[in-house]
Amino acid sequence: MTIIKTTNLTKKFGKFTALKGVNLEVKPGEVFGFIGPNGAGKSTTIRVLLGILKASEGEAKIFGKDAWKDAVEIHQHLAYVPGDVNLWPNLTGGEVIDLFLKLRGVPHKNRRDEFIERFKLDPSKKCRTYSKGNRQKVALISAFAAEADLYILDEPTSGLDPLMEKVFQDCVIEAKRAGKSILLSSHILSEVERLCDRVGIIRQGEMIETGTLNEMRHLTRTNLLIETKLPITGLYEVKGVHDIQEKEQTLSFQVDSEHLDEVMKYVTRYGLIKLESSPPTLEDLFMRHYESPGKNSRLGAGGHS
Template sequence: MSLLRVRNLSKKFGAFTALDGVNLEVNSGEIFGFIGPNGAGKSTTIRVLLGVLRATSGEARLFGKDAWHDAVEIHKRLAYVPGDVNLWPNLTGGEVIDLFIKLRGGCSSSKREELIQKFDLDPTKKCRTYSKGNRQKVALIAAFSSDSDLYILDEPTSGLDPLMENVFQDCVMEVKKHGKSVLLSSHILSEVERLCDKVGIIRQGKIIESGTLQEMRHLTRTHVKVETKQAVPSIDRLNGIYELEANGAALSFQIDTEEMDHVIRHLSQFGIVKLECSPPTLEDIFIRHYEATGGGYRS
């Protein structure tokens, strides 16, 4: 069942087109990774979904309701964490967490306390004394304390150390286990690869690729290292071989997935001693897409 559906979404600021026909869909119990460099349109899309910006054209619906006209009803069922959290400076972290929890209808105190401990936050300190990472913790604790159906997370681990990133990832998997959905915008490609069921890549306001990682991996190449008993002649003449490096009977190259069976059968004639195949990572897919479409990756 689709909880979030975006169709042909466009947003213009004067003559500048920030979003150009964006299509997205997040189903129940699904984690959707939304990736692209700064200025690609991720945060603008999220602001439209939150009802902060009104789309120029197209449709954005959450829980079957219109993102702009039904924003108040929609917010009762979602939790949002931005990448740069601003808090009331004279309130303590605990008071801010309690305020957000009350706005969403409350939660069990044990869940709140458990998350405060997991994220190693001192809730008695005033927010003005918090570092960026601690401000993120406050927002994350408040979000994951709520029993929301959809979590919209825009660069949520910005400022967190690696240990806290692991805690965050555990929290995301926990809400998924309970059938909740997550839209995760992130620059940390390894994080997206570990957590997400589907990924959408956005460039200059357009979705240039979307699907499961398995579906997208056919678009890039597998890295192969192989050692054979005999030297393999003229392997560079085979289809689908790229970036070949040869050192006697040891070969290193990239290969199109659809040519894998043919190439391995050819190599086996020369007595394979050692074989390593590394599937393409999300970063490989991301960078190859940007190179192919003339975009540059900026972190």
């Protein structure tokens, strides 16, 4: 069974269409990265999935149930962490965590204490005294201690320092190993790259690409750094070469994956002294999509899954 499935999901606010036929699928035991710039439609999609907003057209299902009609039932098996957490100012962090766990009927005091320790939270302080990062910790501890089947995480690490970000990543990996499913909306591309099995890119309310990182890398460029015995001439004319930068004897440039073979044959004529190659990052992929707003990717506007 698919854990999350949206079909032609459309959401209009008056004349403005925030989501235009979004198709999204999260499989059991999968970490799905949901990325796009601010205002692209990530949070709107998540609010529809949570049953906070009603779709204008199309459908959204979680555990095979309707996200709007069956929201109460779905929420018994789901944990959600927003990017900006609001807490009761007069309660302590520990009291808020206990309240959330009690609402879910989770008696796991050991898990609660373990996560408080891992995230280095002082649970005795009132929530009004907490920094943004500490408020995020309260929400993350409440979510991970609850042992949900599905985690919906919308920019969950905003305000966390790099050390705590690493703790968060470990928690996600552990949840995945335990067979849980995770929808992770993030703008931290390194986080997505490290954690996600598949990625969906949304832009202006439309899904423009979906696939595994390896599948997407076919559409990206390899970064090369080379040094040669003889100066290379005519590289600008070689098909598939982009962004050439010269620095003394070294050249750095990007190559479309499908032209790598011809480019390598061309540059080796000049006597290679040094060659460094690095795979394209999600950042490269992201930038390529946002550089050319008018063009759909080779996979078509809906992507593939």
